[in-house]
Amino acid sequence: MLYIIYQEDRDDGAEIRAANRDEHFAYLDRHQDILLLGGALLGDDGVKRTGSCLIINVPSREQAEEFSRNEPCTDRRPFADVRFRGVKRTSHGFASMSAFDPKRT
Numbered sequence: 001m002l003y004i005i006y007q008e009d010r011d012d013g014a015e016i017r018a019a020n021r022d023e024h025f026a027y028l029d030r031h032q033d034i035l036l037l038g039g040a041l042l043g044d045d046g047v048k049r050t051g052s053c054l055i056i057n058v059p060s061r062e063q064a065e066e067f068s069r070n071e072p073c074t075d076r077r078p079f080a081d082v083r084f085r086g087v088k089r090t091s092h093g094f095a096s097m098s099a100f101d102p103k104r105t
Contacts, residue, residue: 001087006085007041007054007078008051008079009049031056
């Protein structure tokens with residue numbers, strides 16, 4: 001099942017994240033088999049980072065929570081709020097991922 005992990009930064013979250021950037025990306029690289037999409041949440045100005053959003057494919061919410069718990073930044077508590085939501089996959093009206101060009105966003 002797909003799960004969205006929605007993480008809102010606390011006020012000093014950017015500093016914590018910056019200090020653990022390499023470890024964070026190494027963790028994501030090790031889990032490419034379940035990671036569908038991930039990226040920064042941005043403020044209305046389109047620049048200020050306000051958190052993170054990950055979409056992972058795991059069998060249960062418990063496994064989604066475990067993935068988040070084991071992420072290197074999580075134990076340093078950069079987030080004010082972390083939410084998990086299951087997603088029912090549909091194919092109606094969506095372009096394929098090959099149409100996604102991150103340079104356009």
